[in-house]
Amino acid sequence: MPDVVSLNSAPTKPVLPKPFAPEDESALREALKRCSPSTFEAAVQFRKTSNPDHVPAVVIGVIERFVEPDLRIKLKEADDDLRLIEDLGIDSLTMMEIVILVEDVLQMTINNDELRHLRTVGDVKTFIDCKIRGLTLPKPTKFIPIEHIGAVMPTQPPFLFLNEASVSSTSASGKYKISGQEFFLQGHFKDNPVMPASIMLEALGQLAVLYLLEGAPTEPGKAVSPQMIFFTGCEGVRAHRICKPGDVLSLSIKPKRMKMPLATFEGSIRVGKEKAIIAEEITLTFGFVDAVNAPVAIESNVETAAKLPAAGETAADSLPLRVAINA
Numbered sequence: 001m002p003d004v005v006s007l008n009s010a011p012t013k014p015v016l017p018k019p020f021a022p023e024d025e026s027a028l029r030e031a032l033k034r035c036s037p038s039t040f041e042a043a044v045q046f047r048k049t050s051n052p053d054h055v056p057a058v059v060i061g062v063i064e065r066f067v068e069p070d071l072r073i074k075l076k077e078a079d080d081d082l083r084l085i086e087d088l089g090i091d092s093l094t095m096m097e098i099v100i101l102v103e104d105v106l107q108m109t110i111n112n113d114e115l116r117h118l119r120t121v122g123d124v125k126t127f128i129d130c131k132i133r134g135l136t137l138p139k140p141t142k143f144i145p146i147e148h149i150g151a152v153m154p155t156q157p158p159f160l161f162l163n164e165a166s167v168s169s170t171s172a173s174g175k176y177k178i179s180g181q182e183f184f185l186q187g188h189f190k191d192n193p194v195m196p197a198s199i200m201l202e203a204l205g206q207l208a209v210l211y212l213l214e215g216a217p218t219e220p221g222k223a224v225s226p227q228m229i230f231f232t233g234c235e236g237v238r239a240h241r242i243c244k245p246g247d248v249l250s251l252s253i254k255p256k257r258m259k260m261p262l263a264t265f266e267g268s269i270r271v272g273k274e275k276a277i278i279a280e281e282i283t284l285t286f287g288f289v290d291a292v293n294a295p296v297a298i299e300s301n302v303e304t305a306a307k308l309p310a311a312g313e314t315a316a317d318s319l320p321l322r323v324a325i326n327a
Contacts, residue, residue, distance in 0.1 A: 018107065020047045031104055035061045043105050052132045055106070059125050062101050066094050077273065080122025081166065081173045081252070083143075088121075102128065119143060120166065139169040142214060152213050153206065154226040158183055161203035162251075167215035171254040174207045180245030195243040200277045204267040205231055205284070207253050212263060212286050216255070221291050228287035232262070236280025247271045253282070261285045 025044060032040045039061025046054040064075050067088050074082055084090040090098070095118075099110050108131060117140025118124050130137050144165045153160060165174035178195050185193040212224045243249065253267040263284050269277040 018047070020044075028105065031101065032061070032065075035065045039064075046106065050132070052129055055128055055132060056125050058105060059102065059128055060121070062098055062105065063088070063090075063121065063124070065101070066090065066098055075121070080120060080125065081250070082121045083119060084121070084124070085119075106132070108132065117141070123168070126170075139215070141166050141168040144210065144214060149210065152226060153210060154229065155206055155209070159202075160206065161199065161249075162206055162210065165207060165210055167211055169215055169217065171252065172207050172211040172215060173253075174203075174210070174251045176203055176249045176251065178243060178245045178247050178249065185245070193245055195247070195249075197237075197239045197277060200239075200243065200249065200269055201234060201237065201279060201282070203249065204251055204253060204265075204269065204277070204279055205234075205282055207251050208263070208265045208267065208282055208284055211253060211255065211265070212284065216258065216263070218291075219288060222288040223291045224286050225289040228285075228289070230285050231283075232285050233283045234279055234281065236278070238278045240275040240278065241271060243269075243271060243276055249276065256281065261287055 024047065028043055028047065029040060032043060039058060042054040042057035042061065045051065046058060060075055064072050067075065067090065071088055074087060082088060084095065095115065099115060102108075103110055106128070108128075110131070114127070114137070118127055119141050123141050126138055129135075144167060146163055149162050149165060150156065150160065153162075161176045162174045163176050165172060180193060182195075184196060184199065188194060188196050209226075209229050212229055213226055216224060218224060248271065250270050251267070252269075253265045255263060255265050257264045263286055265279075265282045265284075267277075267279040267282050268275065
């Protein structure tokens with residue numbers, strides 16, 4: 001269930017238990033005849049109890065039914081960041097088939113307008129969970145290409161370690177491919193290029209910055225200023241895997257606590273199914289500006305990343321994220 005929901009959409013009515021007769025079970029078995037037995041069992045338990053804990057298994061099972069066989073292995077990895085179109089090949093017509101079957105199985109109604117922003121498996125699961133529980137629907141996941149990342153981030157190439165990202169109201173994920181051309185790999189290490197763990201933490205910190213800029217709830221009329229986000233601390237860090245050129249880093253962060261001026265996140269990086277970095281807490285400090293005065297683009301010159309101290313700060317207090325995390 002999502003931790004943070006949008007304040008802009010109205011709550012829905014929860015799904016309440018209904019009588020479940022033997023003929024209902026027979027109809028359900030027929031509807032799910034091309035789904036796995038575990039999907040059917042989860043659907044039966046939900047229809048009998050209306051317990052939302054059974055919904056993820058139903059949703060994944062229904063999606064799996066419409067996905068090409070060679071792509072189904074991805075669903076078994078339980079990756080909520082999987083994109084319906086790009087990663088699973090689900091087009092709009094197939095999505096409607098999925099929705100119709102989910103409506104039939106879970107005895108609920110979904111409006112077409114509510115589907116437009118469902119882009120990932122996690123979006124679908126969260127959306128249906130909220131509908132069943134009668135909760136406010138969360139903001140949809142926002143996919144952010146490298147061009148937009150470069151436009152809004154205070155950190156710039158060659159010290160920007162996000163190739164793409166997606167941001168929702170509850171989390172953010174991103175990817176970075178180690179090209180082997182990164183400047184620091186020339187000396188880390190000689191004849192054995194290895195991505196420094198501190199740089200991978202930097203990448204997680206950058207994803208947290210992007211979340212603050214693109215996904216975090218703000219006060220009315222306010223926006224988070226990219227010039228006012230700085231690194232303050234990192235705890236519970238564990239490195240599990242050496243990462244080398246050619247590896248694609250899958251990054252994810254989730255906010256744990258947010259109260260201006262501090263935001264604390266948990267974060268992780270994996271390569272495929274293997275854990276690379278775990279950070280129990282990454283803490284940033286941030287500030288608001290009036291939304292009408294919020295910067296719309298960041299200068300691309302790397303030298304502009306080192307910002308001047310804000311009022312009341314010393315130079316040491318205002319180290320930018322890319323400097324402080326490697327100090």
